[in-house]
Amino acid sequence: MLQQMTPAAIAVLGSCNMDVVAFADRAPTLGETVAGRRFATIPGGKGANQAIAAARAGGAVRMIGAVGDDDFGRALRTVLGEAQVDAGAVRASAEPTGIAHIVVDARGGNSIVVIPGANGTVTSLTAADEAIVANSAVLLLQLELPMEAAIAGAAVARRAGTRVILTPAPVQDLPPELLANVDLLAPNEHEIAQITGIDEPREALRAMLEQVPEVVVTLGAEGCVYGARTQGGTLHVPAPKVEAVDTTAAGDTFVGVLAVALAEGRNMQEALRWASAAAALSVQRAGASTSMPKREAIDAFAALHVAPG
Template identity: 40%
Template sequence: MIVVIGSINLDLIASVDSLPSPGETVPGSAFVTAGGGKGANQALAAARAGAQVRMIGAVGNDGFAGDAMRLLKEADIDLSGIRQSPQPTGTALILVDARGENIITVVPGANATVAPDDLPDLRQGDVILLQHEIPLSTVEASLRAARQAKAISVLNTAPFRVEAASFLSEADYVVANETEFDRYSSALQLSGNDRGSRMIEYVRKFRSTIIVTLGGEGVLCAAPETFFECPALKIEPVDTVGAGDTFCGYLAHDLSLGASLEDAVQRANVAAALACLSRGAQPSIPYAKDLTGASLANGRWAFR
């Protein structure tokens, strides 16, 4: 079982030719709404990868709640751990430009009420998937509960929150993008002249695995017994929203099946790239069958 403890949002997405500068107004060409929130996105990605998933979180008593959970329901995710909050359902305001780049403002709403008391009973062998869009006290309590239950914990460090540096080492697997890891490197006083050496220093100090996603440059992974690079799938991105969440959901699924770390990272990397080929976070998350056309040849992923 994969247990996702995290945020549930409704994404409000506008397409623009270019992202605005401060004080600038730009015309939009399209507008859609879609379920979002890093927790919900990762839960859906794990389910589409083929996992049995339970979602823990909170939504408001408002019109956004049903839309925010629609695709989760369609994916047969266990939603019994989602509590109704007096706060409104979380929202994300997203602008996406013609190159697929984006800027996002997140209003937590009900997500800010997810508390340690909401945690379910965890079992040995469960994979617990966490992010930073709920209170960090709840994230930390979840990591400690996972360790006590001998479950596997995967922490995605998005969005960056420097105060989380104090408990990153509680996670079995930490997934950070390059900017997040570089900032945590400073907070954790990791030594090394380059990112790879700082990742190795992280593993040496904390004896856990660190995975750093590099967007179009692929992924770096450092674990107690290995260090490797996974090349990127060459694509023309339409929208990068949700790519990191897709990576985390697929990674959790493969780890739950006992896949090797390298195989799990490679497959998650391909899934994340495919998520960039259409707009929206949840609508763009690929199904397991969508990955069958991707293959690794001569050290480079290709898609047929």
């Protein structure tokens, strides 16, 4: 593993939500009521999750987004601060803080309904926001903010030479003007199937390489598969075998930690292995931000469970 000297500069343009989580043996079907085991409110949102994951992995992270002037918003600011995420560019909105309603089943699977709230007010970047993006090695984007914000952020990053990693969730049409400025697309297997209409992940990955230079598809317990337009074939990185408690934050942990690894100059295979180790650690604990491991834990786990090479 490379030894970090200066923290990698990571910008995150994304959502801040309070996760309202119900734990049950299984999720209810339409019109059905089931008994739950436990309830929790946990700070999250794909943007905040990726920011916290990257900060705990050793990145110097700055977050751009919005929360409401309410208890959930104050709790999110506190959690970001405790993770050493610079939240100075997280705006205060008259809209309430965004909410994610999550049901987690006995196998750790989840279903999620997101209500944007304050996130929906972030439709453009300020000059200060643009400076944060331009002065970072990597910009992390997701689609829980309005599309125009993602398009604007990616365009600023491209002009500045900042690497853009996009998590295309929740799935929606991806405008050409966004994809033109994305360096690495990071969907899960379900998202890339919805985007391309192709169920087989490797085939879907190859189809997406016609639109973006690099794609990594997360496959849950099967790990991830990566491909680049300039290379032939795909690279499969298996996931360490663990007992999953809650998979809610696995994808965001993977992407946040991957961003740090790439910003530090690790090669793609090593970066994917390190990110996979972090994701495997995260699924062994409940919650989103509460489950994300620190750098020392990732290194120790990877040394024991991830094959080198």
